Amino acid sequence: MSQIRKKENILLTYLFCVFSCSNPPPKTVLPAFYYWKTTFPASGLTHFEKDILNKINNKNIYVKIFDVDWDEATHFPKPVGELMGFHSKDTLFQPIIPTIFITNRTFLHTPKTDLDKLATLILQQVDFKLAKTPFQEIQFDCDWNESSKNNYFEFLKIIKLKLLKNIQLSATIRLHQIKFYEKTGVPPVDKGMLMCYNVSDLDAPESVNSVSEPAALKSYLKNARKYPLNLDVALPIFAWGVVLRNAQVVKLIHPLRTDDADLNNNTVFLKKNNHYFEILQNTYFKGHFLYKDDVIRVEAVPLETLRETTKLLKPLLENKRQDTLTVAFFHLDSTNLKAYRYEDLQNILFDLR
């Protein structure tokens, strides 16, 4: 009898090993986009944008509906940068996830006793802005730090209590917040959205691409595997021009890509290399007045970089106990989308399965 039991045990152990040591089952990857503009055009999304959303079988759009910032005048936070022209659930023809960006200083200034009131007002504002359109998830975006984490986390707890049980609460996780999570803490939410971009200092003169650079990204992700929260990922597809004046960053022009036809004007722009353009004479460009000797550093994320990023991410996300993984592209805009074929975006989603 004991011999049989022993054999059974050996068999069970073997089976356990076979299942547990083999590759984990592929996750269901849900494509999504961020909508991060401040005005929703009266004509709605372009045909091209709609086409991509359809082809990619997009599931969700994270819509930044307003920001919240500290108001010195009232000594209480206030909504700013509200998305204009966005009226109802039909506007996007897609399930939306309301996303609210809250400045870090909001939580540095707001007393703990006001957090409940703030949470209530924000949820009311969300309802108002969405005209009571139902949603399954709400996301908060805040570049919190050690000093503000207590207030921010308390705020998230209050929000969670106020939400209906079936609504998920998520928060964006910036790279420094995952790297130093022992100090910055882990937000009390259902899941995090790891923002895999803005990897280096925009201001650093030696910076070539502050948006995405796999080696720099890797250094931030060393703690991702043990980060105690299920994670979705946000990948950059945006591009911008960083304007350097006297070797200091003075403004961002977005969207801007190196193939922008205006940059071919040789009397105004001198192409120094693939990404750098020197201004030869004072000029207005994309609504900005640029001075002679200014330099534009165009930063974009090539497809190869996106693929490398997914390669980095995949093993780090495998041990997460989540069946689905949302991969959100930042952000929904024709100029951004035209830089990639939709098959490329699909391959990226496939890579992360």
Add this chain to the structure above:
Amino acid sequence: MITRANAVTPPSCMSDPTDTTRWYSFVSQNIINIPSDMRSYLMDTRKLADYYESQMYRQEVDNIDEWRGRFCSIPDTAAIRYIVYAAGVDELEDLHQAASSKNPDISYRLEGNRFAQVLKENRCVETIDYLLFAKACEPHVLAQPNWGNRQTRDFAAMAALIKRGREEFRVTKSVFIKHRYAYQMIRLAHYAKDYASVLALCEELMPKLERIQSIINYWIIGHKAGALLQTGKRAEAAYHYSLVFRHCPSKRESAYRSFDIRTAEEWKSCLNLCQNNEQRATLYGIRAASPASRSLEDMKSLYQLEPKSSTLELLLLRETAKLEKILLGKDFRAPRYPQPAREKAAQYLLDFRDFVHQCSQEGTVKTPVLWQIAEGYLTVLAGDYYHARVLFEKARPLVTDGLVLEQLETFDMAARIGLMTLPKDVEGNKAWQEIRTSPYYNAHTAFERFFREKAGNLYRKAGMKGMSYFCDYGLEDLALNPQAELVDDMLAVCKKPNMSSFERELVLETQRQNIEQDLLDIKGTDFLRKYQLEAALQCFQQIPPASLKQVMFNPFTERIKDCVRCSVADSVLYDKAQLIQKILDLEFQARATPDEAAKQYYLIGLAYYNMSYFGHCYKAMDFYRSGASWYSMHSGKDVFEKRGRPNGNHENLDLSQALKYFEMARKATRDPELGAKSAFWAAKCDLVSFYRSPDNQYRIGSRTIPRISSKYLRYYDLLNSGYYNKTIFYTEVVKECKFFAYYARR
């Protein structure tokens, strides 16, 4: 003296010369004689909110002033403010009735209001009608609340009011009141987002009113500009905003924010709309005012169009201050900006100085001497201090304004400091003293810092690293992680018979005493932590015993649980010199009586453990212990970064000597109790080695028991072995130390 180790200031309170938030500027904007609101559109954008608040008030004041003028200054400001802004509809209706009837008294609520009396006495029914109309318009033009469901505006009611206003405008005789009706109607149309009506009303009503000098004109132009912008007439909108910017202080800030030109064509069209050079100059002034602008080109255009423009002088100071931020003391201050930024700024400085020189020479600007002074300061920023002083010398006799003279002397002081050399004799010393005692030096708090930065650089170049360090940092900073070279350098200065006054100032601790004892304390403590006992003793012996006795310890005590803040009740205490002597004595006794050696070694081991970061006598070997260092323990390093402390903070994490003596004690003793104790303390030393190793995955605050690899558990295993686990100490330690108890149970 520093031995008062506990007197070390917490790092957050210490000076931090590399702290980039501590900028300073010698440029004062107060020297330009222009209204403060003109100045404020160039100031820090973070202050714009406050500024905006003040502008709302300013708008009210301007309006009340006009009302007062209209009524021959008879009513006082407060009375007008109440009637125009605060009085309720019922009060105004009462007033209306009083003014329209022959004899009724004024309502008791307005009885003491002089403006109400004037309106009644003069039967100003037309005016009161207008005030009632304005009151009716008010709810439709209020700003929306920050939160919640914004009420949609009642467009029908607004249209009805516009219609009513148009009728009132037609029948009203007073141009003053007509003007205000026009404003109310145009504002209503704007808030109703009926931009076509705004423009139509302006077209229809303004020709009848334009000749009247009133701030209301510019308020109306502001609304017109807004409507033009909304209807895509961007150049026209910008032109109108520029008019408001130039002529209407209370709307200047909002006009500046709304001015938005996006293409060269728009810019050209906007210039073409201008009717004179002043208007064109305003456009260049607004464009140059952008915080990150490279204003020289626009300033040149502005100068051509309106050389006497106040904006031009404001831009002069703003650009100078921008360059100052990057280039001031570029030859001796720690750079605040990367090299490419400094190179670019230096190139720009040359072009900018040429332009400033041209303006000062041609003399057509509003205040030529200001340009001369600015040229001098730009020369300071270029590092040519001698030539700068020549320029200041030339400008000095031309200055008539006290504030401008003060600015000149401030700039000259910066040049004098830039020119300083190390004092080699009495004369040199005197020159430094003259600078430091000058009233201009003492009038500006930043000069002390600027002076020290220069002096620090001079000492550094002369190889006097200690003095250079002390120009920027203090004794407390040095004590965090003592550098022998700096300490010796400063000790040499302390012993100098002919110290310069500046040197004396740096090393003088009190009126009578310099920092020599503190330096000896730092030096001795540093030797002690390096286990160089004789050298440490030599330092401490130079310090008077009374000073040493300010801090006493007894590290020869046992405490199973580490508690660095818990004092040990003991009648026997040692100062640092006695402590070292005691260790040396124990060492000697151990060698002299090998049979007793184990006890002596054990006591020495205890002392080294207790004087480390982990023991209650850590102050014997350290001046500042940071609890935060625990969080980075696994890095294996013993110097931790401290903001603004160039050498960081050294923690005494090394327990090699303690471990060595515990091991010697364990091997030398035949007493299982002493052996068990020695093994236990050695195990604690091993545990620290684990914490400091990269293998350490355990983090402070974690509630889990750390997983320790076997190489760090040698002594715990030994303690668990049959030889020691029968001892009384073993039983005690299992009871006291949960950590060990866990391992014992495994």
